[in-house]
Amino acid sequence: MAALSVQCPKCQTPLLENAINSFGLAPCPGCQNLLQLEIFPALFRQNAPAQAGEGLLVEGESTCFYHSGKKAVLPCQGCGRFLCALCDCELNGEHFCPACLETGRTKGKIKSLENRRTLYDSIALSLAVVPLVIFFFWFFTIVTAPMALFVAIRYWNAPRSIIHRTRIRYVVAMIVATLEVAGWGIGIYFLIENLNG
Amino acid sequence: MADQEYRRLTRSRVRHTGFFTVASTRSSLWLGKDHLLNIDSNRYTEEYKRFYFRDIQAITILKTRRREIWNFVLLLLLLIWMGALVDEVLTGASVPDATVSWGTTLVILAVPLLANNILGPACAVYLRTAVQTEVLPSLNRVRRARKVLDRVRPLIAAAQGQLTPEEVSIRMREMIQPSETSAGLDAAPPKLVVTSPLNLSAYPVDDQGGPPQVGVAPR
Numbered sequence: 208m209a210a211l212s213v214q215c216p217k218c219q220t221p222l223l224e225n226a227i228n229s230f231g232l233a234p235c236p237g238c239q240n241l242l243q244l245e246i247f248p249a250l251f252r253q254n255a256p257a258q259a260g261e262g263l264l265v266e267g268e269s270t271c272f273y274h275s276g277k278k279a280v281l282p283c284q285g286c287g288r289f290l291c292a293l294c295d296c297e298l299n300g301e302h303f304c305p306a307c308l309e310t311g312r313t314k315g316k317i318k319s320l321e322n323r324r325t326l327y328d329s330i331a332l333s334l335a336v337v338p339l340v341i342f343f344f345w346f347f348t349i350v351t352a353p354m355a356l357f358v359a360i361r362y363w364n365a366p367r368s369i370i371h372r373t374r375i376r377y378v379v380a381m382i383v384a385t386l387e388v389a390g391w392g393i394g395i396y397f398l399i400e401n402l403n404g
Numbered sequence: 405m406a407d408q409e410y411r412r413l414t415r416s417r418v419r420h421t422g423f424f425t426v427a428s429t430r431s432s433l434w435l436g437k438d439h440l441l442n443i444d445s446n447r448y449t450e451e452y453k454r455f456y457f458r459d460i461q462a463i464t465i466l467k468t469r470r471r472e473i474w475n476f477v478l479l480l481l482l483l484i485w486m487g488a489l490v491d492e493v494l495t496g497a498s499v500p501d502a503t504v505s506w507g508t509t510l511v512i513l514a515v516p517l518l519a520n521n522i523l524g525p526a527c528a529v530y531l532r533t534a535v536q537t538e539v540l541p542s543l544n545r546v547r548r549a550r551k552v553l554d555r556v557r558p559l560i561a562a563a564q565g566q567l568t569p570e571e572v573s574i575r576m577r578e579m580i581q582p583s584e585t586s587a588g589l590d591a592a593p594p595k596l597v598v599t600s601p602l603n604l605s606a607y608p609v610d611d612q613g614g615p616p617q618v619g620v621a622p623r
Contacts, residue, residue, distance in 0.1 A: 212579055216466055216530045216537070224573050232467055232546075241467040245553065248564045250461040251575045254534070299438075322452045330448055368450055370410050370434060370443070 213246060260291035272304070283307055285316075315366070324369060327362035328376035331355045335383040352387035355380050410434040410441055413552050414542035419444060431541040433552065438563065440531075440556065442540060453538060455531055457556075457563035462532040465549045470526035478517040485510050523547070 212221045220237025222244055232241040260277040263270055269279040271291035279289030285307030296308050299319055303311065311317030334355035338347040359377045367374075416430035434441040440460075442453040489506040529543040543549040567575070 213462055213576075216464055216528070224576055227576065228569065228572060232465070243465040243550075244462060245464075245557070246462045246567075246572065247460055247560050248567050249459055249534070250532075251579070319454065324450050324452075326445075326448055326450060333448070369441070369452060370412075 213244060213250070215240070215242065258292035260293035285311065321369070324366060326368060327358055327365050328367055328372070328374065328380070331358040331362070331380035331384075332376040334358060335380040335387065339383070339387075348387040349391050352384040352391070355384040356388070359384070410436050413440075413555070414548065416443075416445065417542045417544055419541040433540060433542045435555070435559075442538065442542075455533060455538070457560045459533045460531060460560055460564075461534060462530075463553060463556075464530040464532070465543075465546060465553070466528045466530065467546060468526045468528050470544070471520055471524075474520050475517065478513060478520065482510065482513045482517060485513060 213227065214221050215235040215237055217240055218235060218238035220235060222242075223236055227244050227246055229243065232243050234240070235242055260271065260274060261280075263276055263278050269289050271277045271279050271294055272288035273294050274291050277291035277293065280292050281290060281295060281302055282288065283290055283304040284301050285303050288304055290302070290304050294304055296303050296305060298308070298317065303317075308317070308320070312320040315321045332355075334351045335348075338344045338351050359381045363374070363377060411434065413433040413435050416432035419429045419431040429444050429446050431442060431444050434443065436454070438457055440455040440457075442455070444451040444453075485506060489510060492506055523545045524547040526544055527546045527549055529540045529549050531538050531540055543552055
């Protein structure tokens with residue numbers, strides 16, 4: 208129960224009632240740092256006890272896919288398998304089996320479980336632009352420009368940032384990288400021409 | 405559309421992982437339909453943390469001394485530059501270029517000093533759920549933190565309901581009282597009790613490897 212008490216984030220002193228939901232800064236009784244604390248009803252909410260799943264009573268009843276001795280209570284919304292109360296994982300009102308939950312997390316199929324994205328548009332743009340703007344590194348564009356084009360084309364349809372983002376970075380990266388490749392092509396052509404005569 | 409899904413609450417701010425931050429991670433806060441989204445980005449990858457309104461237990465705004473520290477640093481630099489400028493004017497008035505460069509630096513230093521004070525007192529914001537307490541680095545000024553809190557409070561209330569101050573104090577007392585009673589018990593920790601596989605009664609033992617001793621009164 209002690210873990211439930213509200214503490215000062217700095218000195219871990221349990222905070223008194225006058226510091227809570229006061230809508231103003233009040234000193235911490237321990238470290239005297241000014242703080243404002245707002246608590247919400249979730250702090251006092253008791254977690255529902257885990258359900259073990261009801262055993263099979265009647266012959267012919269649907270059983271859980273993972274526990275053949277337990278009664279199925281609902282189907283998984285990912286794979287459709289019947290689940291007992293123990294295997295039922297609720298997520299934002301949807302019910303999944305542990306396997307679908309894990310797959311959804313690793314493959315990004317369940318959006319609310321997605322916790323990481325790679326920004327390929329930023330990578331492509333950096334590959335195209337950064338060697339140009341860093342002094343003395345422009346000659347790296349012979350390598351980075353084709354790489355930028357590859358990344359932009361390969362990941363054109365890949366999910367971008369979870370917040371709104373257009374494809375403008377891909378477009379700019381492709382234009383700049385194409386110009387760089389063209390520049391290198393023309394440069395090499397004239398170099399060979401000059402060497403030949 | 406993704407742009408309708410999240411609305412920006414704060415601009416991205418550096419998440420300090422130590423005194424010196426070499427590879428900076430920038431953190432920003434977004435408002436979703438039923439949750440707050442914290443995005444930590446290093447420009448090439450983004451990491452997301454969702455805080456559902458129904459799960460938020462507490463939000464703490466802790467005033468820090470960052471503004472005062474920056475004021476001190478910037479003011480010190482400003483005074484040094486100002487001294488150099490005055491010295492330049494007094495001794496080398498014939499070199500206007502140097503005066504201009506000193507003056508420009510002075511203005512460059514004065515702008516962050518001014519901004520640091522206009523933005524108001526600095527703070528650190530902690531968001532607590534049942535499983536974690538997360539720092540929100542994008543809320544680093546008291547004024548901005550309160551603004552965001554004012555915006556989020558009704559949404560949390562809609563998801564969880566609201567407590568009156570009386571209810572809060574009653575529940576807080578309920579919360580503190582059991583922890584006080586358990587604190588008294590913590591002074592004398594109970595002796596280790598092992599139960600035999602035959603499910604006989606429990607006995608306190610001194611030697612965990614030895615057989616249970618019968619006749620020792622449990623504490």
